[in-house]
Amino acid sequence: MHAVEEITSGYRVALIYNLTVQRGGLSADNTAITPELLSALQKLKDQDRQVVYSLGNKYSLSQRKLGFKGRDRYIISNIAAAIAKIGGGISLACGDLEVKRTDPDEDDIEYSDEDQNLDHDTMNFMANLNGREVEISLNNMEHLAGPYRHFSDSKLVWTGKYLFSLGLSLDAMRPYDQEEEETGNEGVMTFNWYRTSCITLWPTSESRGIQERGREENLSWKDILGIVNQQPPPTESEFEKAQINFHKVEFLIDRCIVHGLPDHQVREAGDLVYSLLDLLPDDLRSRVETNLISSSVDVQIEKEEAKSEYSLKSTAIGFSRLLRMKTLFRKDIQISFTKTVADLLGRSSILFTPETLQLLLETYQNSEYISDWIRCVFESHPNVNLLQDFFHKMEKEDMNHLQNTLTGISVYDLHESIISGIKRRFSTFYVDDEDLYGVYITNIGNPEEYELYQGFGLRRPGGSTIPGIHQTMSPPTFCMKNYVEFLDKQPLPHKTRLLSLLVDSIMIPVDKITPTDEKMTLRSREQLIVTKNLIEQFTKTPSLVGFSEIEKLRENVIEATIKYFAQAKPETPNFYLPAWNSPKCELGSGCAICGVLNQFLRSKIESSVEFPTNWNIDEKEHYKILHAELTYVHYPQVLLKYEYRSELEVSFSEWSRRFNVSKIAKYSYADAKIEYNGQVKERETVFKMIGEPFNREGRIRREVPDGQFVEKCTATDDDEGDDEMDDEEDDEGEEEWEGEGEGEDLILFE
Structure with a gap:
């Protein structure tokens, strides 16, 4: 006997099956590949636009690996087979489709004639996006069939006009997220987010x-x-x-x-x-x-530079490979590597090490180009460390077979290449092309590595590296000074010849210094700094005191300094300005406000004038009108303005009851004094370093009329104000202000 009774104990087991077909391949029935499908794909193949279809089912990444379901699988299989039948040319991929749609009121949407004529039912239309702001992205894309497409980003922004569907339309889908935003008089703006799976057809x-x-x-x-x-x-x-x-x-x-x-x-x-x-x-x-x-x-x-732990040594990996x-490769390969190797050897962006040079010699030891290439390396990388370590490596490892390759090239010949590289790097200071000026190395993980064989090199051989160097193509001063000291220790006649070449390589092209061109002037100054320090190094090296090239270099620095720091001493300006009789002032010359203003304008003082703060209603309106007349501020009641208003700075605030008038000339004069005093100091620094007498204005004898040169006493150089314009000079010819108070801003009517 059977009965249906309530369960009071025990366990209930439920078995759930996810039935899919394994994604071993996308087979299709040839009878399902219709002429219409082939024709549509052939037309798409000749275009340059991507087509996106949403699928009838949603698939996670793991579900996609198992395979597609039902109608999705049937359609995708047919498309893949049809692409193969037309000879490829279209890439088929699958992924996730995400749409963020902003829905305004329907009355605000305007449809074009093209949109009105679309047969939405025939097209399996997913969504007409015209009239709506949308953000569409394709995520987690995977290649399925046809020519390969690489999707490097997990999110690909898509900017097509239409989305098509193999399942539900966008309007029939339920958004997975929604937000509303009040827009004032325009009502409520709704933001909807939709997500589904999709396929893309991309001509490739x-x-x-x-x-x-x-x-x-x-x-x-x-x-x-x-x-x-x-x-x-x-x-x-x-x-x-x-x-x-x-x-x-x-x-x-x-x-x-x-x-x-x-x-x-x-x-x-x-x-x-x-x-x-x-x-x-x-x-x-x-x-x-x-x-x-x-x-x-x-x-x-x-690729190496993009890594978080970037090493300069990695720049040579590609060259070594x-x-x-x-x-x-086969010796009879139909292409030559010669031009490419030569071009790469001339790049300062690649770090060459003794190991790299050894590999170059082993690869091209029987080549007619190898001698020129080695010279090219040291011209592109003027570096004593690289040169010394390279020869030391050959001697230490007894690489006689490689030394024979360098027959006819001495270490001093390669020093000539280094000095030629110094000259070439200095020459880049005076080119207009920014790409040729300076190579700024970023993401340097090890400054010592940079200093050893890259940058400019030339640190003291065997000495410690100096941290925090200026990581550009320009030679740091300490490197150049060390190089002079290093060359001085070389035997004659190599020392004299190399030092003469070095002096010639760092001569400043005075004719290219253009004080009005700030970019070029700054570059000239950079070379001036290096050159003046080299002269100091020459004078501190006993064996070089009588070196004949020093005077030539010294004269070059003097000419460059005179041309670079060429600003004349600014003259004290005349602060006098014509009076202003406001057409809106009924009191005329008897007005206390206008009277004080004109007294200030007609005076030769540079100070500001600040009016009292205890205004009444009439005075407030008067200040407002004056503010408009003395500036470019628009005020309906003011038709006539002060002709010299560009020479004034007027501050007016109703809230703080402030009305202040200043003369612009005082600011420009102050800036000119600062610039001039700075140039005097720069001149004195250079001339003192090279032992050239100068006067109180930082000028040397040749710049001053005969009989008027008075050398500045260098013993008082530390006294404040010695090389600055005297404040007394600024007060010459100034009128006294008839009022109380001292300082730059004088308060009136106290």
């Missing part, structure tokens, strides 16, 4: 697909071979086939230089490159030789 050529695949970081050697060995669709033109092969070469070289491969894989990559180069026309083969290889080195440098690739 086969050659572009190879480029996109090259952006992937973790590709196995099997993946690399699969990409390179894949045959282009037979429908592709000969031009496109050549582009595909070119980008395969680019892909292989990029994997060798940017990502790095084991030696045996580099050799195999070289064989593949060799076979592909045979298929390229001459123009594309030339591009491989002139641009493609160096571009890969650039990409490697950018290039040399290794040159060694491991």
Whole structure:
């Protein structure tokens, strides 16, 4: 006997099944690939726009790996098969679609004629976004079929006009979040957020697909071979086939230089490159030789710079991989690496070390270019440390086979290259192109590493590095002074020859100093600072006191200083201004306010005048009108204004009852005095350092008329005010102010 009774104890078990088809492949029934679908995809293939469809179901990342469901799977499979049937050219990807839509009142939406004529039912229309502010993003995108597309960002902003749907329309979907915002008279603005899954159809050529695949970081050697060995669709033109092969070469070289491969894989990559180069026309083969290889080195440098723990040594990784690739590729490869290597050797942005130079010699030890290349390295990187450590490494490791490569090049020859590099770096001070002036190194993790072989180098050999150096292409003063000391210890006649070359390299081009050009003047000053310190170093080195080149360098510094610090002593301005009779003042000359104002205007004093604060209603209106007449402030009652109002600064506040008038000339004169006094100090500093007599105004004998030069007593240099304009000079010819109080701002009517 059976009965239905209430359960009072025990456990209840529920089994839930998620039925999906494994995503092993997207197969399709050829009968479902209609001519209409093929025609639509063929049209899209020839366009440059992305199409987005929302799906009927939502999929998480883990669910996508299992496969799509129902109608979604059927449609996606057919699209993938149709793309293959038309010969590719369209990339199919899936991901998450997120829409933020701002919905105004329906009456405020304006539809264009194009929108009105759309057959929404036929198009499976998801949402007409016209008239609404929207933010659309595609998130967590994954490639499905067709030429590859790389999605580096998890969020991709999409700016298309229409969204289409394989499921619900946007209006039929429920937003997962909503906010409302009051907009005053315009009512309430509603913000809705929608989220669903989607697919994208993106026209992508086969050659572009190879480029996109090259952006992937973790590709196995099997993946690399699969990409390179894949045959282009037979429908592709000969031009496109050549582009595909070119980008395969680019892909292989990029994997060798940017990502790095084991030696045996580099050799195999070289064989593949060799076979592909045979298929390229001459123009594309030339591009491989002139641009493609160096571009890969650039990409490697950018990749290293983007790391949080950036080391300058990493800038040479790509160059070292290039040399290794040159060694491991076939000797009869159809392209030459010579031009690329030469260009890279001339870059100051790459850190060369003794190890890098050793690899260069081992790679090109039998080359006719190697001697010139070594000189090029030291001209681009004028660095004593690199030079000494390089030769020390060869001696220590007994690399006789490499020393033979440098036959005919002495260490002093390379010092000439270093000095040539110094001259070249100074010459960049006077170019207009900002990109050529100074190379500012950022994200330097180790300043000692920068100072050792990069920057300008030339620190005291064997000495400690100096922290906090100016990390630019310009030579730090301490490096140059150390180099003079280092060269002085070299044997004759090398010392005299190298020091003469050094002096010539740092001569300031006085004709290029333009005091009115602030940018160029600052650069000239930077070189002036280095040069004057070098003269000091020469004079402090006993064996160089009689050095014939010192006087030439000294004269060069004098000429540069005179031209750079050329500002004349400013003259005390005449602060007199014409009187102003306000048309709105009924009292005329008997007005106390206007009388005090005109007394101030006609005086030669530079002080301000501040009027009393105990206003009545009539005086307040008078001040308001005067404020408009003496300034550019618009006031309806004022039609006539003071002609010299640009010479005045007027402060008026009804709230604080303040009315103050100042003469602009006092500010410009004060600025001119500060600039002049600063230049006098700069002149004195330079002339004192090089032992050139100067007078109280910082001028030397040749700048003063005969018989009028009076040398300043340097024993009193520490006395305050010695090299500044006397305040008494500013008071000459000034009239006394008829009122009480002292100081710059005089209070009247006390």
